[in-house]
Amino acid sequence: MTETSQPNAPKAAPAGGSRATMKKELPERFKSYRHVWVFIEIERGQVHPVSFELLGEGRKLADKLGVELAAVVLGPPGGVEEAVAECFAYGADLAYLIADPLLANYRNEPFSRGLTSLVDTYQPEILLLGATNLGRDLAGSVATTLLTGLTADCTELDVDADASLAATRPTFGGSLLCTIYTLNYRPQMATVRPRVMPMPERQHKPIGRVVTHPLGLVEDDIVTKILGFLPDRDTNKANLAYADIVVAGGLGLGAAENFQLIKALAHALGGDYGCSRPVVQKGWMPAERQIGQTGKTIRPKLYIAAGISGAIQHRVGVEGADLIVAINTDRSAPIFDFAHVGIVADAVRLLPALTDAVTRRFSPHTRDRLAG
Amino acid sequence: MHIVVCIKQVPDSAQIRVHPVTNTIMRQGVPTIVNPYDLFAIEEALRLRDAHGGSVTLVSMGPPNAEDTLRKALAFGADRAVLLTDRYFAGSDTLATSFALASAIHKIGATYGAPDIVFTGKQTIDGDTAQVGPGIAKRLGLLQLTYVSRIVSVDPDAGLIEVERRAEGGIQQLRTRLPCLITMLEGSNAIRRGTMADALKAARAQVVIWTAAEAGIADLTRCGLRGSPTVVKRVFAPGARSDAARMIEPAPTARDSADALIDAIFSAQPALEADIAAAQAAL
Ligand SMILES: Cc1cc2nc3c(=O)[nH]c(=O)nc-3n(C[C@H](O)[C@H](O)[C@H](O)COP(=O)(O)OP(=O)(O)OC[C@H]3O[C@@H](n4cnc5c(N)ncnc54)[C@H](O)[C@@H]3O)c2cc1C
Numbered sequence: 001m002t003e004t005s006q007p008n009a010p011k012a013a014p015a016g017g018s019r020a021t022m023k024k025e026l027p028e029r030f031k032s033y034r035h036v037w038v039f040i041e042i043e044r045g046q047v048h049p050v051s052f053e054l055l056g057e058g059r060k061l062a063d064k065l066g067v068e069l070a071a072v073v074l075g076p077p078g079g080v081e082e083a084v085a086e087c088f089a090y091g092a093d094l095a096y097l098i099a100d101p102l103l104a105n106y107r108n109e110p111f112s113r114g115l116t117s118l119v120d121t122y123q124p125e126i127l128l129l130g131a132t133n134l135g136r137d138l139a140g141s142v143a144t145t146l147l148t149g150l151t152a153d154c155t156e157l158d159v160d161a162d163a164s165l166a167a168t169r170p171t172f173g174g175s176l177l178c179t180i181y182t183l184n185y186r187p188q189m190a191t192v193r194p195r196v197m198p199m200p201e202r203q204h205k206p207i208g209r210v211v212t213h214p215l216g217l218v219e220d221d222i223v224t225k226i227l228g229f230l231p232d233r234d235t236n237k238a239n240l241a242y243a244d245i246v247v248a249g250g251l252g253l254g255a256a257e258n259f260q261l262i263k264a265l266a267h268a269l270g271g272d273y274g275c276s277r278p279v280v281q282k283g284w285m286p287a288e289r290q291i292g293q294t295g296k297t298i299r300p301k302l303y304i305a306a307g308i309s310g311a312i313q314h315r316v317g318v319e320g321a322d323l324i325v326a327i328n329t330d331r332s333a334p335i336f337d338f339a340h341v342g343i344v345a346d347a348v349r350l351l352p353a354l355t356d357a358v359t360r361r362f363s364p365h366t367r368d369r370l371a372g
Numbered sequence: 373m374h375i376v377v378c379i380k381q382v383p384d385s386a387q388i389r390v391h392p393v394t395n396t397i398m399r400q401g402v403p404t405i406v407n408p409y410d411l412f413a414i415e416e417a418l419r420l421r422d423a424h425g426g427s428v429t430l431v432s433m434g435p436p437n438a439e440d441t442l443r444k445a446l447a448f449g450a451d452r453a454v455l456l457t458d459r460y461f462a463g464s465d466t467l468a469t470s471f472a473l474a475s476a477i478h479k480i481g482a483t484y485g486a487p488d489i490v491f492t493g494k495q496t497i498d499g500d501t502a503q504v505g506p507g508i509a510k511r512l513g514l515l516q517l518t519y520v521s522r523i524v525s526v527d528p529d530a531g532l533i534e535v536e537r538r539a540e541g542g543i544q545q546l547r548t549r550l551p552c553l554i555t556m557l558e559g560s561n562a563i564r565r566g567t568m569a570d571a572l573k574a575a576r577a578q579v580v581i582w583t584a585a586e587a588g589i590a591d592l593t594r595c596g597l598r599g600s601p602t603v604v605k606r607v608f609a610p611g612a613r614s615d616a617a618r619m620i621e622p623a624p625t626a627r628d629s630a631d632a633l634i635d636a637i638f639s640a641q642p643a644l645e646a647d648i649a650a651a652q653a654a655l
Binding site: 338 | 465466467470497500501502503504505506507509510511515516517518519534536538539540541542543544545546547548549558559600601602603604605606607608609610611612613615617618619620622625626627629630631633634636637640641644647648649651652
């Protein structure tokens with residue numbers, strides 16, 4: 001019956017579209033809401049790449065709608081100017097800026113206050129945020145305060161014929177996507193996970209229009225205090241989401257020890273490794289190795305999936321790869337619908353042979369012979 | 373202390389099947405479980421109660437059969453459970469869900485004492501949005517602590533709590549005032565095995581069942597489909613890529629198959645081969 005996420009439309013929607021909300025009847029007070037906004041996430045002085053990815057996507061939406069694209073920047077004075085300049089380089093027409101020392105580190109209260117106040121004042125029709133811990137923490141509060149719709153973890157954004165935001169995301173259950181609208185409320189809010197959208201080209205553009213806005217809070221207004229920050233220790237460990245080559249294994253590998261074969265091939269190729277969700281659930285691999293909708297989204301040049309069926313939640317996490325190679329014993333596995341190269345084979349036997357083939361191909365001996 | 377934990381009944385995703393022809397989810401006969409992420413919230417609530425005294429109330433919005441799920445969750449040792457069930461809740465999106473749950477928690481406060489902490493799991497395994505927790509916090513005016521990996525200390529008398537929360541690139545250490553809402557990160561604790569006494573108590577327990585009206589909701593237009601600003605317009609199966617996969621014919625030996633596959637990969641991505649060679653030469 002109830003879904004804490006999105007309604008199950010096909011079952012729930014009464015025939016004949018009698019549901020009032022299915023029709024677009026935008027209330028008068030929302031008609032002035034215009035332009036596309038991207039919330040810019042800054043962590044310890046650095047803009048999170050997802051914000052640039054969203055500017056790229058926001059640019060397309062704004063161009064289709066014939067409106068402006070704005071970057072929304074909240075941070076401490078001295079820490080935001082560079083971020084604002086970067087946003088112009090990634091396509092923003094203007095920036096809304098709240099520069100206040102209270103925004104030096106993320107806290108829900110001042111950030112949700114600041115963003116809500118900007119929305120109320122300048123009235124965007126679309127507001128996009130990264131589906132990071134910060135973005136989800138903020139988006140949930142802001143959407144609730146504004147009483148508007150928020151669609152999480154979109155994999156595709158578009159505007160349709162009547163200029164509404166069409167936000168597509170996977171539904172529950174393995175093989176379907178759904179397109180969700182916020183027809184009669186504004187802004188239309190959506191979050192997108194890092195790496196789902198491509199990184200746009202950086203342009204050399206002069207800094208554009210900046211609209212500054214006050215936060216209107218003092219430290220005493222904010223209840224939550226930051227006591228400290230413990231940075232993760234091995235920050236230079238390979239970052240799966242940004243690897244050029246990824247080899248991943250699924251349930252088809254059959255046993256925890258077979259994931260050594262995945263690691264060996266990844267190592268031979270100089271890449272990183274991952275897995276599907278059930279592999280994590282079985283405890284064969286740690287959660288940080290999970291690829292897909294609820295794990296990492298990857299955009300490598302080469303993705304090799306061994307013993308992975310290719311369920312939609314996995315597919316949306318890997319579709320940005322330049323070349324998808326599937327190894328599966330079942331010719332009818334859905335992964336062959338979106339792989340570029342495939343082989344019907346037992347991965348447990350093929351993986352060591354692949355590692356061997358790669359090693360031979362790149363051995364100094366072979367290289368010398370090729371060179372000589 | 374009075375601690376409220378929001379939980380959800382979800383289909384056991386490991387057992388979900390999709391109809392091969394219609395592509396719709398076959399829900400019939402799929403066993404339901406407590407959303408696995410919620411177990412971390414339940415455990416943390418029980419630990420706080422055990423340390424500081426008080427009681428733990430579980431609350432869920434769901435179909436009538438979610439009563440069984442609540443009873444199962446009670447067996448871990450919670451003190452009472454409230455099920456919010458009404459056809460008016462059908463089709464709720466995250467905004468409507470947070471409205472209903474916030475209303476119920478308000479009523480729970482009036483009935484059993486105002487909560488000091490409201491817990492939710494990080495997200496559900498079916499909807500997966502992580503939006504309902506922040507929504508409830510905002511509606512109840514509670515301070516919000518999401519992705520909490522550790523509760524460092526709680527001082528109920530001073531009304532203070534210190535936590536560690538997962539942020540990008542590290543752990544944020546925060547202190548805030550009670551009452552607050554916490555969404556608990558997975559892996560932050562391990563759910564206890566309920567005692568025999570708890571299991572017996574849960575089996576006999578009366579789950580409190582409230583309709584929307586009984587939960588004090590006067591405005592039904594804020595519930596279910598009508599209270600949901602988002603609408604699902606289209607559900608569809610993703611298409612196959614326009615150009616079919618190039619299938620490599622398996623050879624008699626794994627070695628030959630592997631060579632053929634590697635050839636196919638590098639003929640599709642010649643630049644990649646040069647990159648790898650350069651990287652390996654640099655080692
Ligand atoms: C809300 C939600 C979120 C989810 N998020 C994710 C996510 O982030 N990431 C994710 O991956 N999944 C996710 N899932 C799960 C997803 O729906 C699938 O269940 C999962 O991806 C399947 O994993 P798999 O391909 O490893 O296993 P299976 O679907 O069981 O596939 C195993 C495959 O291996 C093949 N095989 C068997 N033996 C061999 C062999 N010897 N050699 C080669 N192939 C063999 C089989 O033919 C089969 O195709 C999510 C599900 C839900 C409901």
